[in-house]
Amino acid sequence: MIFILKNPSLGINIKQLHFGWNSQTPVLNGCDLAVPEGEFWMLLGDNGCGKSTLLRLIGGILSPDQGTIDINNPLGFVFQNPDHQLVMPTVAADIAFGLVEEKLTLPEVKVRVKEALMAVNLLDLERRPIYALSGGQKQRIAIAGAIARHCKVLLLDEPTALLDPDTQIELVALVQKIVKERGITALWVTHRLEELAYADGYFLLDKGKVIKKGKPQDLFPQLLRETNIKDTMEKWR
Ligand SMILES: Nc1ncnc2c1ncn2[C@@H]1O[C@H](COP(=O)(O)OP(=O)(O)OP(=O)(O)O)[C@@H](O)[C@H]1O
16 A cells, blocks of 8 residues: 555545455445545445445555555544544543644644634633533544644544534534635545535445546535435436
8 A cells, every 4th residue: 555645636546446354245346536635525325335444444544455545644534423532531632642643842732732622613622521522512622633633634434423413514514614724635424415515526435436426516406405315326326
């Protein structure tokens, strides 16, 4: 696997990726996917088609059997359930914990923590215990951790799956604003089609490959109103 970006206009560039949990059942089967630098794209597909696996391969959590993954570094990862990600007792400590490998001075760490909390509009929660945060606030802190590390690529695996509809839309709008302001390349896995309105583009994953990609505005307006990904995908095929 090569982690050097050969095409600087792409923030993420994946070529001919193959991966299987075992040799009989490949999850990814020659998957190509490229996200232009500074753009916010979404990854769609049926349950179990391999979206999370693909994100984990891009994030270096898994290694592919074949193929290349070129990405801008550093990268940030936001999981579906923030309780699997936030490990320290307070907000500031959790964000600072992600900076331990950066060899920053204590004043520099404090500046990074404040800067990241301002980006997610939670500066007043700096000293709050993690257990006393709402689900939406926890997801913002997970995002703040990536911002504090000045990530160039942000991978988000169904970050709104556990949120109510209002908090869901607030989060996707916030991520759109953050990635545009900071030139971050972002890939967001979702089943919720209304979130597509905030994206620059989408990929549809099926049988181990991206079978369709495009701009959300190219989709028929009725598709954006639908919530059943299966029905929608039948129409796209
Ligand atoms: N740790 C694992 N060990 C073995 N098989 C796994 C593991 N994790 C996922 N799989 C299998 O890999 C396939 C792809 O799973 P993955 O979670 O990537 O799909 P997904 O598209 O993200 O699904 P969903 O939309 O339901 O979250 C599924 O068949 C799943 O059962």
